[in-house]
Amino acid sequence: MNCPDCGSARTTRLQRTTNLGYALFRCKDCCRSFNERTGTPFNFIEVPTDIVFQVLLCRLRYKLSFRDIAEFFLLRGFEFTHETVRDWEERFAPVFAKQLRAKRKGKVGKIWFADETYIRVKGQWCYLYGAIDEYGNLVDVRLSKKRDMAAAKAFFAQAHEVAEQSPQRVVTDRLSSYPRAIDEELGSDVEHQVRGCLENPIEQSHRGIKQRYYPMLGFGAIESAKRFCQAFDEVKQFLRPRARMTELVSLSEQREQFIKRVNEFQELSQAI
Numbered sequence: 001m002n003c004p005d006c007g008s009a010r011t012t013r014l015q016r017t018t019n020l021g022y023a024l025f026r027c028k029d030c031c032r033s034f035n036e037r038t039g040t041p042f043n044f045i046e047v048p049t050d051i052v053f054q055v056l057l058c059r060l061r062y063k064l065s066f067r068d069i070a071e072f073f074l075l076r077g078f079e080f081t082h083e084t085v086r087d088w089e090e091r092f093a094p095v096f097a098k099q100l101r102a103k104r105k106g107k108v109g110k111i112w113f114a115d116e117t118y119i120r121v122k123g124q125w126c127y128l129y130g131a132i133d134e135y136g137n138l139v140d141v142r143l144s145k146k147r148d149m150a151a152a153k154a155f156f157a158q159a160h161e162v163a164e165q166s167p168q169r170v171v172t173d174r175l176s177s178y179p180r181a182i183d184e185e186l187g188s189d190v191e192h193q194v195r196g197c198l199e200n201p202i203e204q205s206h207r208g209i210k211q212r213y214y215p216m217l218g219f220g221a222i223e224s225a226k227r228f229c230q231a232f233d234e235v236k237q238f239l240r241p242r243a244r245m246t247e248l249v250s251l252s253e254q255r256e257q258f259i260k261r262v263n264e265f266q267e268l269s270q271a272i
Contacts, residue, residue, distance in 0.1 A: 003027035004039030020048050041095060047078055053269045055085055056092055057262070060228075060235045063215045090224070092269075093231040099268050100234040101162060108163035109133030112170045113202040114155075114178070116147060119209070120218045121225045128209065128229055129155040131170075132202050136245035138237035139163060143226045152181035160186060171195050201245060208236055238265060 002009050008029040016024055022036040042049045051073070058069050066082035073080070111134040116127045127147040131139035140159035144151035152175070160166060169191040172178040182192050197203050209232060219225035239261050241254045249257075 001025055001036070003030060003032065004034055005032050006030045020046075041091060047080070049270055050266065051078055052088055052092065053266050055088055056096060056269075057235070057265075059085065059089055060093065060096075060232050061239070063212060065216065090227065093227050096265075096269060097227075097231040097234045100238050100265075103268070104138075104237070105162055106164040107137075108139050108165075108167075109135055109137065110168040112139055112159070112167045113200050114139075114170055114172045115200055115202045115206070116175070117206045117210070119143060119213060119225060119229070121222050122218070122220055126222065126225065127151065130202060130205065130233070131155075131159055132205055133167075135243060136201065136205070137240070138233055141229055141233045143222070143229050145222060147175070147177075149177040149181060152177040153185050156181050156185035166190050169193055171200060173197065173200065209233070235265075 001011055001013075003011055003025075006027060006029055008027055010028040011025045012028065014024040014026055014033070018024060018035050024033060024035050026033050037043050037045075037049065042052060045052060055069055055073065058064055058072070059066075064072070066085040069085050070080055070082045112131045113133075114129070114131040116129045119126050119128045124145075127144050128141060129144060129151065130141040133139055140155070140162050142151075142155045142158050144154070166186045167190060170178075170182050170186065171193045172182075173196070174194055179192055182190055209229060212232060219228070239258060241249045241257045
């Protein structure tokens with residue numbers, strides 16, 4: 001393991017470990033000691049890294065408040081406050097979302113279904129733009145204070161960044177800002193098709209954030225709302241058991257895929 005201070009590879013492992021069981025090392029060049037988590041975002045956190053991961057997974061996956069999560073892990077012998085859970089979400093949720101986003105970069109279908117839904121932030125309605133492809137996989141999401149041309153263009157520019165290519169067709173509702181935004185951000189050769197709400201499959205995908213959002217009694221700030229919505233949809237996509245919208249997956253297969261992908265997700269988080 002290289003030294004996080006000077007970058008030297010001349011390090012030796014010490015016989016002792018930290019209180020949490022992480023290996024200690026000493027650099028022969030700068031004579032500094034360090035452990036496995038030194039130089040990572042998890043340094044100086046008083047619980048194991050896998051517990052931080054499980055806390056964030058519970059927060060993003062299940063309908064639990066900050067206090068619910070702190071109380072649940074108290075039963076497992078880990079004592080921390082709900083403010084600690086809030087701090088971990090602020091610090092690590094964007095990191096997890098960035099890793100999952102990078103993992104699916106360039107793996108988006110050729111047909112996009114785009115729409116926007118309402119999210120209440122500090123008593124005000126904001127707009128969550130989202131898009132899925134023809135297989136039901138996430139293209140991208142973006143929370144905006146306004147529903148106008150600038151917001152639509154920013155969303156499609158962000159979606160184009162993760163897709164790394166323009167789609168063949170984009171299906172939207174009748175919002176007037178969509179045609180120009182698609183033309184300017186995705187290209188004039190992209191076909192734009194207008195459908196009603198009942199014919200657009202992304203309307204069903206809104207239920208995920210809505211079901212998770214209502215028990216939280218809203219968000220207190222736009223930045224925390226952006227952070228949560230992005231991380232929520234990235235985790236939801238990564239743990240999605242179906243490769244196609246109409247695919248039938250048995251319960252046993254769903255469980256196997258869930259365990260496999262959670263383990264993979266945890267390996268990604270430990271590699272930060």
